[in-house]
Amino acid sequence: MPDRPPARVRGAVDLLAPALVERPHARVLEVGCGVGHGLALLCALLPDGHVTGLDRSSSALAHAERRLARPLDEGRADLQHRDLTAFRPDRPYDAVLAVDVNAFWTDQAGPAAPAVRDLLAPGGVVLLAFSSPAGAPDERSADAVAAAAEALLRTGLDVTTGTGDAIGWVRGVRTRSAPGRTAAARR
């Protein structure tokens, strides 16, 4: 199993990192964690925090389980074999990461964005990143960013977008004053 994380994953974690600097005990969720590269980086970033990996693919999670053996053993990480829309944790998360999870851009009005908003604690941050086959942001990743930004905006998050070396990205913040799920956001 190659251990070097792909550039898209490193770029996304680097973008999320500043939001975690003052939250050493943060609870972070990676949606669509795949084989666990992002989870490993997040665990290294947050030795006193907790990292959850969520994926609907059992084979991907089997790889993640091997990669995360130590933090899982230490209780600093857990893996959830679920679809995002069926995930009901006991507590909300301080940050959510998703890299190349197409539910956020193929179905703008679908359940993925409201589900993520509901998983965030007040003040929590979500970072969605989209790579392109070319390895640098292109029209495809720009389209994904635009669609995902629109989806997060509809849920009432404060949204910013940008591009990095290997990705286009969308950041959403659940402001402390933001209302809970609204009828509009549920549609």
Ligand SMILES: C[S@@+](CC[C@H](N)C(=O)[O-])C[C@H]1O[C@@H](n2cnc3c(N)ncnc32)[C@H](O)[C@@H]1O
């Ligand atoms: C293209 S892979 C990206 C994996 C990893 N983030 C990366 O960049 O290496 C997308 C992953 O998201 C998972 N996924 C897609 N939609 C999902 C959903 N609704 N709930 C949970 N996992 C999902 C897939 O099973 C897959 O492992």
